[in-house]
Amino acid sequence: MRETQHVIVQEVGFRDGLQSICRVMCTEAKKKWIAATYDAGVRHMEVTSFVPPKRLPQLADATEIVDFAIRHPDLTVTALAPNLRGAENALKAGVHRIVAPISVSEKHSLANVRKTPDEMIDEFRRMRELRDSDPSWSGTRVVAGLSTVFGCTYQGYIPERDVRDIVDKVIQAGADAIALGDTTGHATPTHVRRLLEMLLPRAEDKVPSLHLHDTRGLALANAVVALDHGIREFDASLAGLGGCPHAPGATGNVATEDLVYLLHSMGFETGIDLEAMLRARDVLAEHLPGEPLYGYISRPGVLHDSLLPLHSSRGLPQ
Numbered sequence: 621m622r623e624t625q626h627v628i629v630q631e632v633g634f635r636d637g638l639q640s641i642c643r644v645m646c647t648e649a650k651k652k653w654i655a656a657t658y659d660a661g662v663r664h665m666e667v668t669s670f671v672p673p674k675r676l677p678q679l680a681d682a683t684e685i686v687d688f689a690i691r692h693p694d695l696t697v698t699a700l701a702p703n704l705r706g707a708e709n710a711l712k713a714g715v716h717r718i719v720a721p722i723s724v725s726e727k728h729s730l731a732n733v734r735k736t737p738d739e740m741i742d743e744f745r746r747m748r749e750l751r752d753s754d755p756s757w758s759g760t761r762v763v764a765g766l767s768t769v770f771g772c773t774y775q776g777y778i779p780e781r782d783v784r785d786i787v788d789k790v791i792q793a794g795a796d797a798i799a800l801g802d803t804t805g806h807a808t809p810t811h812v813r814r815l816l817e818m819l820l821p822r823a824e825d826k827v828p829s830l831h832l833h834d835t836r837g838l839a840l841a842n843a844v845v846a847l848d849h850g851i852r853e854f855d856a857s858l859a860g861l862g863g864c865p866h867a868p869g870a871t872g873n874v875a876t877e878d879l880v881y882l883l884h885s886m887g888f889e890t891g892i893d894l895e896a897m898l899r900a901r902d903v904l905a906e907h908l909p910g911e912p913l914y915g916y917i918s919r920p921g922v923l924h925d926s927l928l929p930l931h932s933s934r935g936l937p938q
């Protein structure tokens with residue numbers, strides 16, 4: 621009998637979802653959401669971003685949220701840090717992973733972090749050096765979160781050689797891991813396949829994870845292609861929370877519950893209780909009244925019975 625394969629689903633709604641909407645969620649509601657997500661079995665969460673509160677009031681409670689999250693046993697707590705100062709605050713708060721947003725697109729990079737991609741890679745190197753400077757931080761992983769990998773709202777098409785060069789540079793700068801981000805929902809299955817075939821041999825053991833947005837409805841199809849290429853880690857956001865201030869009508873990340881349903885339907889194991897995940901949507905409905913909640917599986921519900929016979933007769937994916 622083949623072994624069931626585990627796929628990591630990281631909930632990023634607390635950061636990516638919330639930072640893209642105008643309604644501010646109070647700290648207590650965020651804690652309720654984190655607790656409900658943990659109770660549903662999620663063990664990887666990107667809970668906040670260490671940015672100046674003036675720039676992003678929604679995430680001004682970063683330290684308090686990390687302090688709450690790291691009390692949960694076996695939970696890997698990640699925070700975004702766009703600069704060295706943010707990384708220092710994240711390290712002091714005790715996160716397990718720091719993600720530095722590094723745009724492949726120069727225009728997006730300047731708009732997002734006011735640095736060119738090369739300047740941001742220098743900042744990333746300094747983050748890594750800072751982490752290495754104190755033995756008590758040695759357990760924290762420093763992740764290069766590459767954004768606009770598949771396209772950019774400002775720049776349009778992103779040449780594949782630009783992505784390849786950035787991957788090489790962040791490996792040189794000491795990235796512990798690399799996440800590939802479809803920040804603006806440009807990715808298509810063909811594009812995902814092409815990029816992964818080019819990048820995976822170069823990324824060696826850095827095991828890129830994929831950060832998908834469902835802006836144009838292709839996130840799940842893109843995930844299937846990535847799974848076929850061995851990707852076993854995905855970011856997702858409950859109810860696809862989020863959007864984009866620069867693209868009216870745009871939805872957020874791929875919905876966590878839809879991605880989990882897809883993974884279970886393919887015989888992958890996530891450790892996540894899908895029904896409990898669906899119930900966690902109530903926290904959003906209660907504390908973000910009026911905010912659009914996306915996702916498919918929440919409407920008709922989960923088809924448990926139809927999935928099991930499929931896998932007993934056809935086996936599990938290799």
Ligand SMILES: [Zn+2]
Binds near residue numbers: 636801802831833873
């Ligand atoms: Zn994103």
